[in-house]
Amino acid sequence: MPVQPLLNESELLEHLRNGSHEAFTTLYRHYSEPVYYAILAMVKDGPAAEELVQEIFTRIWQRHAEIQIRSSFAGYLFRMSRNQVHDFFRKLNREQEIYERIKNLATEEYLHVEEALLSRENAVLLQQAIGHLPPQRRRAFELCKMEGLSYAEVGEAMGISLSTVRDHMAHARQSLREYLTRHPEAVMALALFLMLHGG
Numbered sequence: 001m002p003v004q005p006l007l008n009e010s011e012l013l014e015h016l017r018n019g020s021h022e023a024f025t026t027l028y029r030h031y032s033e034p035v036y037y038a039i040l041a042m043v044k045d046g047p048a049a050e051e052l053v054q055e056i057f058t059r060i061w062q063r064h065a066e067i068q069i070r071s072s073f074a075g076y077l078f079r080m081s082r083n084q085v086h087d088f089f090r091k092l093n094r095e096q097e098i099y100e101r102i103k104n105l106a107t108e109e110y111l112h113v114e115e116a117l118l119s120r121e122n123a124v125l126l127q128q129a130i131g132h133l134p135p136q137r138r139r140a141f142e143l144c145k146m147e148g149l150s151y152a153e154v155g156e157a158m159g160i161s162l163s164t165v166r167d168h169m170a171h172a173r174q175s176l177r178e179y180l181t182r183h184p185e186a187v188m189a190l191a192l193f194l195m196l197h198g199g
Helices: 009-017 021-043 046-062 073-108 110-117 120-130 135-146 151-158 162-182 184-196
Strands: none
Touching (some): 009 021, 021 046, 046 073, 120 135, 120 162, 135 151, 135 162, 151 162
């Protein structure tokens, strides 16, 4: 890490170990920017790099009494940064794997997903998804799936033919599948539900 150590760094580290907020602040102001740019070079994402910097210095403060610097504080920070970045990518990969698994479920086993969507626990998620449907299609879906009417009853209630009801329902299901694949937050919420309920 191309940054010069502070002249009184060993003294500051001793004060940090003794719980000095002032020493911590001085070290943070001196090193946070170079740490940020070192992490940014690895993760290529500004907000993520900023978050990792905050995690590193939060951890340093939480463990200030245990800190043992064998070489330089800059080297210590670089090792912490590298470990945090590795953890960041491991977590990112796990989340991506979950997302891909549930996205596949949403497209390949839609009936199971539909049952989960229609549960009380996912009422908000369902409302968000069907809120994107055209009014007539949304009404047909709600009458059939939420009020339990048959296709014939939906057609009678809406004054449309049975084939039109079938068309509305087919397009509604397609729209819900597309909504799930476009909204990772919806997929993750549904993933949690399915995991908790043995899906």
